[in-house]
Amino acid sequence: MRFDMGHRYGAHMKLVVQVKLLPSPGQAAALEATLLACNDAANWVAEVAFGMTSRRNYDVRKRTYANLRAAGIGSQAAQHVIKKVCDAYTTLKVNIRAGNLGEPGSSRRVRAESKSVRFRPDAAQPYDQRNLSFALDARTVSLWTISGRLKDVPFIGSQSQLEQLAAHPRGESDLIHRSGMWFLAVTLDVPDPDPHEPDGWLGVDLGIVNIATTSDGKRMAGRVLNRYRRRQLALRRKLQAKATKSAKRLLKRQRRREARFAADTNHCIAKTEDLTGIRARVRLRKDQRSSLHSWAFAQLGRFIAYKARRSGVAVAYVNPAHTSQQCSECSYTDRNNRAGQATFACRACGAILHADVNGSRNIALRADAAWLAGRQSSVPEPVLGLVLDAA
Ligand SMILES: [Zn+2]
Numbered sequence: 001m002r003f004d005m006g007h008r009y010g011a012h013m014k015l016v017v018q019v020k021l022l023p024s025p026g027q028a029a030a031l032e033a034t035l036l037a038c039n040d041a042a043n044w045v046a047e048v049a050f051g052m053t054s055r056r057n058y059d060v061r062k063r064t065y066a067n068l069r070a071a072g073i074g075s076q077a078a079q080h081v082i083k084k085v086c087d088a089y090t091t092l093k094v095n096i097r098a099g100n101l102g103e104p105g106s107s108r109r110v111r112a113e114s115k116s117v118r119f120r121p122d123a124a125q126p127y128d129q130r131n132l133s134f135a136l137d138a139r140t141v142s143l144w145t146i147s148g149r150l151k152d153v154p155f156i157g158s159q160s161q162l163e164q165l166a167a168h169p170r171g172e173s174d175l176i177h178r179s180g181m182w183f184l185a186v187t188l189d190v191p192d193p194d195p196h197e198p199d200g201w202l203g204v205d206l207g208i209v210n211i212a213t214t215s216d217g218k219r220m221a222g223r224v225l226n227r228y229r230r231r232q233l234a235l236r237r238k239l240q241a242k243a244t245k246s247a248k249r250l251l252k253r254q255r256r257r258e259a260r261f262a263a264d265t266n267h268c269i270a271k272t273e274d275l276t277g278i279r280a281r282v283r284l285r286k287d288q289r290s291s292l293h294s295w296a297f298a299q300l301g302r303f304i305a306y307k308a309r310r311s312g313v314a315v316a317y318v319n320p321a322h323t324s325q326q327c328s329e330c331s332y333t334d335r336n337n338r339a340g341q342a343t344f345a346c347r348a349c350g351a352i353l354h355a356d357v358n359g360s361r362n363i364a365l366r367a368d369a370a371w372l373a374g375r376q377s378s379v380p381e382p383v384l385g386l387v388l389d390a391a
Contacts, residue, residue: 014171015190017164019157021141021182027153028182032122034145035177038081039119041068045085050116055089057082074144076131080172084126088117124174124185132173132184136166141184143175155184164188327351328361 023031045064049055052063061082068078092112095101101109131144135152139162142151157165171187324344326333332348344358345351353361 013190015164015168015188016185017157017161017188018176018183018185019155019161019165021184022154022156023150023182027150030145030147030150031175031182032177033147035122035125035175037071037073037146038077038125039121039123041071041073041078042081042085042119042123043116045082046088046116046118049085049089055086057086060086072146074131076128077125077144080126080128084119085117088119092117122177124176127173127175127184129170134165134170136162164190323359323362323366324355326358326362328353328358328365 021031045060045068048064049060052059061079064082065078068081069075073081096109096112101112103109127143133142135141138152139156140152140154142149143153144150165186165188168188168190171189173187174185176183176185322333325335325337327337327344327346327349329351330346330349332346334347337346338344338355340355342355344353344355
């Protein structure tokens with residue numbers, strides 16, 4: 001495992017903005033018919049792919065694309081349908097490999113492996129710039145449907161969503177039908193906010209013994225949040241003293257960011273705790289276990305990196321080796337320092353600490369060292385391809 005710092009200057013990340021469509025009854029009928037047609041098509045492609053030895057996009061497309069076009073599916077939509085199917089098979093494969101569907105031979109796994117993947121008649125359909133366009137000023141979209149191009153479909157979004165839509169390049173969008181309402185989930189390519197110079201670290205323990213459990217997580221999160229709030233309060237006072245229009249705007253933005261940061265931090269902890277027991281539930285052979293770990297590490301790591309980057313919070317990945325055996329007071333490292341699962345007792349200096357507190361402090365010390373060394377991140381793409389080597 002390396003010491004890595006998550007932030008790179010000039011880096012970009014994906015942000016998803018969801019706007020609500022307000023189609024007329026006639027437009028809604030066309031959208032509904034479109035999802036139905038695309039998911040019918042997807043189910044057919046899935047059956048074809050199920051019988052193929054290679055389910056790579058290129059191979060599946062060769063066998064299915066012409067039929068989809070003949071059935072009236074637009075060329076972009078047809079490619080998205082095929083990709084949706086291939087992605088579903090890849091996800092299934094990853095889940096099976098990770099043991100999420102049980103051991104080989106278990107009824108759940110057999111069921112999943114013995115038939116083609118299926119899509120709900122109203123499952124989301126991806127669009128891109130070629131078959132979906134935005135008129136931001138008019139607040140309408142125009143998009144491909146099975147009954148021709150649909151123009152001037154009104155949409156609504158919050159002020160900040162509209163600003164983000166206008167400010168950043170758009171990638172793919174998902175057309176979503178949920179509880180009788182229509183949405184577009186638009187992917188934006190957003191530059192990273194510059195991280196604040198950190199004055200503390202939130203240690204998230206991805207340790208092997210308690211994978212992704214942070215019994216001290218809440219306490220640590222609370223400390224970091226308080227420090228963050230104090231810092232933001234000082235900034236707010238400074239802005240309030242100014243009382244200009246732009247200062248007010250900054251204040252508003254800052255309050256929102258603070259609320260988000262609190263929510264994000266808590267979400268991180270909640271998410272972290274969701275992964276507790278993943279090892280207990282899944283019994284795998286030893287060689288499979290290590291791949292389950294890297295899967296869980298990568299999932300959690302990606303989530304934390306994403307949330308942190310959204311809030312402009314720096315991320316440092318540190319080598320967690322021996323953080324539970326090392327004394328955060330005197331650095332003495334000994335396996336016997338650990339008196340039990342919950343208690344750390346140093347054989348050299350006699351310090352007695354909660355084991356997780358001691359571990360978190362060690363991680364914070366290492367993060368500080370990495371930050372002070374000014375190391376640039378060697379994580380290639382934190383949102384999509386973060387690699388957390390298991391120690
Ligand atoms: Zn000590």
